[in-house]
Amino acid sequence: MKASVIIPTYNRKAILEKTLKAITDQSVPNEIYEVIVIDDGSTDGTKEMVKKFNHRIRYIYQENKGRAAARNHGIRIARGEIIIFIDSDIVVNHTFVEAHLQKHQKHEKAIVNGLVINTSNFEDPRSEKRKLTDYSRASFATGNSSVRKKYLLKAGLFDEEFNQYGWEDLELGHRLLALGLIKIKANDAIGYHYNPPVSLDHLPHMLKKEWERGKMAVLFFHKNPTLRTRLTTLYAPPFFYLERLINLGGWPDWQMTEKIMEWLKKSGRKNLFKFLAQFKLIHAYFKGMREGQREFQK
Template structure:
């Protein structure tokens, strides 16, 4: 087994340095079936010093690929096509992993391959969210870190040939969200098993929430809504409608939870500001998510209506 760790990145140099340092320090001694690994960083048109710094890097595992800014789906596809390994690991460039990260993925994959006699699986490691830039790996596991997503590329490992068979990522997902879960839907239809691998821990760093991030977060939710419809048009099933929250039940849910929209970014600003002052930015962000989820679901319905109006009418 030889790993290719594919890491798309865009203007994240400070945390990318920590991500790559953690990958350079991997200990494979507890996974005797692993021959080695490479780290394929795909720069998605960064405008900071990412490319300059990586070109000067001395880590023998590191390879740099570049593309014009086209999104994570295109970047991951480029990384997979250039990969030398027979197993692909996807992580984000703001993930800092433990020393036994690759070894844990290897052991879990090999156990499943032996037990089932095929490679129809992928391993899904633990992702712990943190805002601690100096020491991200000290963050404890929290209830909010649990994820029920089937295929989220923040921390997964999968056989490369199986990935190629699935068709890779759809480049139409050029904005924020859903490109990994859409690929996951195709893997699910192929009967690919999810194997949880809690020992493969990655610490997902993000800056502490601040009020000035609200416009960006709102824009992100609108992009996520548009990409959700791309997902649904490819897989027009009730299962996908539930995943993307494209149901009247979800629309009603977020209306109720936001008191018909009375709880929004403007009306909650004093409370959000107080929580930030009290050093509870995580609480502030979770409260704001009520408003953000309402925006996302409303945008999905609005975009769907707009697309129906613009669709050619039968002659």
């Protein structure tokens, strides 16, 4: 057993099924890697779906505690020397596991990051081409990354104080780099990240996620109070002033804005709808940071 692929999930049954089909159909023998699904309290029939994969998947259910706790659970029970992380909305290519293992064979102390390509194509996520917007400088992004288990344990695992969406992987990445690990790219390890198209039905979920990400950004800064963290998270006074100016009076939250967006969607003006949706998402992120300030500065 060379590797353990850890996948935390919460109510993503439909896309998770595609994730599991891809990760259990790899270019390396089945015997050298395992797949561990940590179900963080799903209520959508995830357990029943995973059962269809029989012995190929180790399924663990836990009460909802967040992604950091779910991944830690997976790390502790993992049998592989190398831990590979993907999210439950990532559909990987056929050489994914092989590409990660090859990099670790060459580099003992490595954080290996693969490519993540964003797509809204549910039927065939792997048909998406790479775009400039898919570029990432993250040192450790758990949508597609791997590290030897011994270094994760030495670094202290994920900080479970990050109990909402966002930043727990970058925070652990700082601690891994402090151990002397280096960042390595695995261009043949590709994950296609499914993001549903922006819609009126899905927008509340997206807003909630951005609010949580903003809140966790403040926690991330308090644990890593550096200029780089400020710039990465936008947690700095100039960004707050700019957001206040752009969203003067909190117009993204107005009922009138909701009605305008409904009209834009019905009339087929998709670009304008997405434009307003982006302002709402930015506003939600900064509201989350303001909540984080109130909570973590006590």
